[in-house]
Amino acid sequence: MRPVLYVLSFLALIALGFWAYRENYATQGALKEVESLQRQIVGLREALTVQKAEWAYLNRPDRLRELATANFDRLGLLPMEPSQFGTAAQVAYPRATLPDISFTQDVQGTLSTDAEGL
């Protein structure tokens, strides 16, 4: 009985050693990955600030004003004016869509609702 126990515990020791070895390398790999990801994050953050700065630079009011002036023919943009406020009454109604006229004959007379089933 006792030798079997010895052999079993020895095997268990080898198995544990193998497991620990693998875990060690897996941890080191994970750490390396974290490091590279963090470097990537730093790089992306930097790029983000540059892009934000660039966005702000390209959208600076002076430039937008110049662009609006340069493209006035196409866009027709003007500074906002008090006269641009309107009321709901000024909004034009859309034209009612009429069905196509298929009969050209004029018909005159009265319709009897009962007879026509209307």
Next chain:
Amino acid sequence: MRTPLRPLARILHARQEGLNPDSIEKENLKLRHEAMREKARGRAQFRLLILCASFVMAFGAIGARMGLMAATEPMEPRASAPGAEIIAQRADIADRNGRVLATNMTTHALYAHPKVMVDPKGTAQKLAEIFPELDPKALERRFTDGRSFVWIRKILSPEQMQKVHEIGDPGLLFGPREMRLYPNGTLAAHVLGGTSFGAEGVHSAEVIGTAGIEKALDARLRDPAQGGKPLTLSIDLTLQSTIEEVLGAGMGMLNAKGAAAILMDARTGEILALASLPTFDPNDRPNPLVDKNAEPGDSPLFNRAVQGVYELGSTFKIFAAAQAMELGLVTPETMVDANAPMQWGKHKIKEFEGKNYGPLLSVTDVIAKSSNVGTAHIALMIGPLRQQAFLKSLGFFEPTPVELVEAPGAKPLIPKKWPEIVTITTSYGHGMSASPLHLAAAYAAIANGGVAIKPTLLKREGQTTGVRVMSEKTAMEAVKMLRRVVTEGTASLGEVPGYEVAGKTGTADKPKKSGGYYKDKVVNTFASMFPASNPQYVLIVTLDEPQDDTLSETRRTAGWTAVPVAAEIIRRVAPLMGLRPKLEPVAVDAVTAASN
């Protein structure tokens, strides 16, 4: 094996010998005790040894760890989770809608290790080609005089960096730098101020504020605990840009030396736009003037809206009228003596161009016609003490508490003594100087129904509370008077259809350095609020030495200079703030049908 205490053989033998057998027992007992003692001592010694060893191991481990930690290079823990880390960057500055006003960019500084340089002379030549401001001879001298470290440039553009790379000398090195960037250029330059590098190292340099809000709130912007949260200002980029554009155009048309404008939310004291012209680019901040004879106002760095302490002229008259109404001394209809010129001691108080609006004028007309004499009589009713207390409560005796480093230095100029003649002159804005920002804060108190506010450049959440300086009724009456100034008084050019502008003009002669006043140099101010039925915004426009030559004569009164500029600003700015004009749009005849 246990030895018996009385071994039979020895006892018998002893008895035969006639000896006492008890001595044998005693001896054996002694031996046994000795053996037991020996054993116990051995065990105790062993235990002590173990204890000793464990202490040695424990302290040894701690000592070894300490030694290891002290000897190794420090580094960040590799497995820490990212997220709530400390951000060492200077915080961004954003406008009230989150648009970026100031941000950071990574760039590089250039330095050299001349000792490892291959070709110092050639390198100096090539560097001078890239950077024209460098002197190749001086650079070469610095490379060859035996020093081991030389700073060359604080900031490089990517193109310049590439060119330096192409020189390929191992002695040229780059250090990363955080650079402050103002993407909008000159916009709101006086608010933002500027930054420069503080302590510089090879790996980094601290960015410190040198002026404006960058310096005033330097600690907040650099605080790592804020986690890089942007500082949100009350400034609105669109309004600021519009005001700077209109003000610049007005300044050009009127040949003014400088101009300033402040747009303020009357209820909260938030400054929505603060412009001072001429302006500068905070990305490339000019040096302050060194010429001793130069006036501070000559430098573009001078913030006229905050630092420009001027006599604000007739814009002060409304304070006298409001206070007199608050004290119950007059009503808007009370007739006061306005017979010009008025003699007070050896002083003679005259009206503009020697006119006479008298003999009697209602308080409303005193304001509408801007009568100095009428205001002087109202001020005399109030008296010096009460006048001082009222102006103090409006904030005219202290520097403005706005978050700019220039603000505490701009103390209003208050006469040391306050005899009755000072009461008279102060009532129409002479003899006492304050900045346009002071005026904006005081007008805001009238506009919001009588509550003094603290001007601020930071976005405020919710309603602010302040000290009440006049009743709501008085404030309303004062606004009505100011409205009259625009509809039928000196500021008739200030009418903007739909926005019910109310305001007061002010024209003050510029004081000479040698004493006295210039005849042809004035500071024109228009202090206004809109819409008059429920004032929400206060606008102050100040022009420095303007003149209107469009008609045959030269005009220097505010009504012809500052007022039209302010009207144009209101016309442009009010729709941007979503203020609906209060006039009926052109009546539509009937429902118009149109195709979509």
